[in-house]
Amino acid sequence: MFFIKELTHTILMHPSYFGPRMLEIIEAKLHSDVQGTCTGQYGFIIAVLEIIDVGPGIVLPGNGQAEFKTRYKAIVFKPFKGEVLDGVVTNVLRAGFFVEVGPLRCFVSQQLVHPDMRFDANAAVPSFSSQDQVIEKDTKVRLKVVGTRVDQTEIFAIATIKEDHLGVID
Amino acid sequence: MTTRLGRRTHLEEEDAATLKLGAEFNNAGCLLISEVKILLKEKEGKPGVDSPVFNKTVEYVNMFSKFSTEDTIGLVRATLRRQANLTQFETAQLANLCPSTAEEAKSIIPSLAKYDDDELQPLLDELQSMRRFQD
Numbered sequence: 001m002f003f004i005k006e007l008t009h010t011i012l013m014h015p016s017y018f019g020p021r022m023l024e025i026i027e028a029k030l031h032s033d034v035q036g037t038c039t040g041q042y043g044f045i046i047a048v049l050e051i052i053d054v055g056p057g058i059v060l061p062g063n064g065q066a067e068f069k070t071r072y073k074a075i076v077f078k079p080f081k082g083e084v085l086d087g088v089v090t091n092v093l094r095a096g097f098f099v100e101v102g103p104l105r106c107f108v109s110q111q112l113v114h115p116d117m118r119f120d121a122n123a124a125v126p127s128f129s130s131q132d133q134v135i136e137k138d139t140k141v142r143l144k145v146v147g148t149r150v151d152q153t154e155i156f157a158i159a160t161i162k163e164d165h166l167g168v169i170d
Numbered sequence: 171m172t173t174r175l176g177r178r179t180h181l182e183e184e185d186a187a188t189l190k191l192g193a194e195f196n197n198a199g200c201l202l203i204s205e206v207k208i209l210l211k212e213k214e215g216k217p218g219v220d221s222p223v224f225n226k227t228v229e230y231v232n233m234f235s236k237f238s239t240e241d242t243i244g245l246v247r248a249t250l251r252r253q254a255n256l257t258q259f260e261t262a263q264l265a266n267l268c269p270s271t272a273e274e275a276k277s278i279i280p281s282l283a284k285y286d287d288d289e290l291q292p293l294l295d296e297l298q299s300m301r302r303f304q305d
Contacts, residue, residue, distance in 0.1 A: 001186075001200055001259060001262060001263070002200065002201040002202075002203065002205075002206045002262075003195060003198045003199060003200055003201060004198070004199045004201055005194075005195075005198050005199075028217070028218060031217075031218035031219070032218050035218060035219060035221055035223075035224065036221025036222065036223040036224055037223075038223070041194060042194065044223050044227075045223075046206075046210070046223060046224055046227045047209070047210060047213050047219055047224060049209065075201065075206060075209060075210070077227065078195065080184050080185070080186035080191055081183065081184055081185050081186060081187075082185045082186035082187035082188075082280070083186035083263075084263070084267060084278040084279065086234050086266075086267070087230075088230075088233065100226065100230070101230065102226055102227040102229075102230035102231070103222075103223040103226045103227055103230075140233075142267070142278070144278075145186075163277070164274075164277050165269070165274045165277045165278050166278070
């Protein structure tokens with residue numbers, strides 16, 4: 001699910017940046033620091049929409065750097081267990097297939113695919129197929145997240161299509 | 171015993187099926203894929219936004235956005251607001267997935283089970299027709 005979320009980020013500024021263009025530099029630094037990152041708590045931070053407040057900028061005793069506690073609004077994407085999402089298949093293996101839902105990578109194990117759908121080793125491209133459906137690279141599928149794993153820099157999801165109203169979509 | 175129970179509720183697992191999104195997201199504003207598309211279009215090409223996460227998201231929202239104009243999105247939001255008890259999450263899921271029958275809606279968004287089919291169906295029909303008749 002995409003959310004609009006208020007977040008904070010602390011920026012340390014070297015005294016050489018203090019001056020008329022300081023706000024611009026803080027803004028640019030905030031964008032480059034947080035956009036495209038991912039944390040377990042907030043999910044993927046896709047884009048900063050607006051900066052609400054950069055804070056007073058308190059000079060740290062001892063080294064002269066100023067600390068700005070910025071507050072900003074951002075578009076974030078976080079997957080939840082039990083959520084149904086649409087995605088695109090990127091890679092099909094015997095053990096299952098990978099689906100990309102925007103920045104999120106999901107894996108659907110062959111055990112979580114309907115038993116009618118079999119891995120087809122003889123096809124030109126690796127695929128899962130039943131009589132009327134084929135899952136191969138670039139197929140759009142609707143899936144349900146059954147679990148997520150959070151790494152330092154990425155969230156990874158395990159998903160199923162073995163329920164009603166899930167599977168290939170057009 | 172009470173402390174153990176207390177700890178368990180504290181560590182309660184996030185589960186979209188029962189609308190438990192965790193402390194950070196329970197009251198956060200949900201965005202429709204179509205809204206993300208419009209917001210990101212304004213950002214595209216600006217310095218500092220060009221990351222793999224951003225590009226993949228742009229690609230994704232362009233592919234799965236169901237409603238194309240701000241006007242239609244406004245209408246969709248207004249329609250879903252009429253069913254006053256829908257949470258943000260349910261609203262966004264309905265508009266993102268556009269289920270065609272009440273049974274399908276309840277199956278892919280389990281928290282909708284509390285509504286009657288007769289309540290949901292007109293809402294879903296309206297969403298479908300808005301999707302069909304947008305330019």
